[in-house]
Amino acid sequence: MRWSVVALLLCGVSPATTAAQAAPLDYRRVSGCYMLNVGDWDHPLGGDSGFHTLPQAVRLDTTLTSRGGRVLTPDISFPRPRHFPGWPRWQVVGDTVSLIWSDGFTPTIVRLTRAADHLEGYAEARSDAIPPGNPKWPRASAIARRTKCKE
Numbered sequence: 810m811r812w813s814v815v816a817l818l819l820c821g822v823s824p825a826t827t828a829a830q831a832a833p834l835d836y837r838r839v840s841g842c843y844m845l846n847v848g849d850w851d852h853p854l855g856g857d858s859g860f861h862t863l864p865q866a867v868r869l870d871t872t873l874t875s876r877g878g879r880v881l882t883p884d885i886s887f888p889r890p891r892h893f894p895g896w897p898r899w900q901v902v903g904d905t906v907s908l909i910w911s912d913g914f915t916p917t918i919v920r921l922t923r924a925a926d927h928l929e930g931y932a933e934a935r936s937d938a939i940p941p942g943n944p945k946w947p948r949a950s951a952i953a954r955r956t957k958c959k960e
Contacts, residue, residue, distance in 0.1 A: 842958035848950035859888040860915035861934040928953040
């Protein structure tokens with residue numbers, strides 16, 4: 810242990826800093842409001858584009874949903890609005906935060922991991938009309954930056 814601390818100090822990293830960086834993600838730490846920036850999709854969405862237009866600002870609440878996970882707002886403005894109980898929602902699994910919207914047929918899933926001062930990863934546009942495999946579901950880069958919540 811003593812040599813580990815000495816090695817960390819020689820590298821300019823304190824044990825406290827490494828412990829803070831390695832702290833696991835959990836609902837309490839991740840909850841709050843974020844600006845969500847989604848890049849261009851790597852495959853055209855075609856007629857499904859309206860089902861995968863994500864909000865620019867999201868709130869990750871700690872309230873439980875009926876299908877597991879926590880409440881995520883706002884919902885996507887689906888072309889044919891229908892309420893799908895327990896959606897949208899978000900959840901933490903290991904080092905990944907997943908934001909999930911669905912109308913029951915066309916889910917959009919954003920998977921994010923911690924980076925310096927934000928969360929980053931990708932968005933994936935799924936559809937019951939596009940089977941998994943090849944061709945793969947369209948993906949786009951995604952970055953979520955914490956912002957102050959509007960009451």
